[in-house]
Amino acid sequence: MIAQHMMAFFWGVCLLTLGWMTYGEASVPENLDKSIDELKVYYIKDDRELHNAHPVFLRFLKDIKVNLEEPEQNLLMSIIMDTYSRIFTRMQKDSQDEATKERLGHVQEHLKKLQENYFPGKSAELKTYAETLWAIKEDDPVVQHKALFELKRVYREATQLRNLKNKERRRRQAKITKKKCN
Numbered sequence: 001m002i003a004q005h006m007m008a009f010f011w012g013v014c015l016l017t018l019g020w021m022t023y024g025e026a027s028v029p030e031n032l033d034k035s036i037d038e039l040k041v042y043y044i045k046d047d048r049e050l051h052n053a054h055p056v057f058l059r060f061l062k063d064i065k066v067n068l069e070e071p072e073q074n075l076l077m078s079i080i081m082d083t084y085s086r087i088f089t090r091m092q093k094d095s096q097d098e099a100t101k102e103r104l105g106h107v108q109e110h111l112k113k114l115q116e117n118y119f120p121g122k123s124a125e126l127k128t129y130a131e132t133l134w135a136i137k138e139d140d141p142v143v144q145h146k147a148l149f150e151l152k153r154v155y156r157e158a159t160q161l162r163n164l165k166n167k168e169r170r171r172r173q174a175k176i177t178k179k180k181c182n
Helices: 002-025 030-043 047-051 058-067 068-092 098-118 124-136 140-180
Strands: none
Touching: 030 098, 030 140, 047 140, 058 068, 058 140, 068 098, 068 124, 068 140, 098 140
16 A cells, blocks of 8 residues: 555656656746846836737747648747847837846847747748738837737747657657667
């Protein structure tokens, strides 16, 4: 009986640890999270405009996993990251506050690293998505505020796509190694 309880406890700890590791990989880094929250406090004074049923980026996240294959998902996420970069470049240019400019730069660094490392490539099939994203008006304050509001979720989705890509790569490498051993 004690052995069964110990085994159940062991598996519970394993599953809990695995859950934390998975969430940790797909979460926003603490320093980036803090910068985003500080930017939201600075920019978003009235959140009524955020909840008008017209999200800027989140509408694409619904479709990304259902309608697109992994390469297209990666391309679309790369385009989203690029659009965020354009928005934050504009916000940085327009800001008079040096601390805010630094925070925007910090956020852009994270987005650039994520985009460069995990979402390279281009594809003509996604032209419609790309044109829609490129048409986003980065100088519109409502768009800027919505972008900030949605950033953590978009960042998490981008990280999850990266993790799926890494799992597939490890699986393929394991198959190759197994074939070499046989």
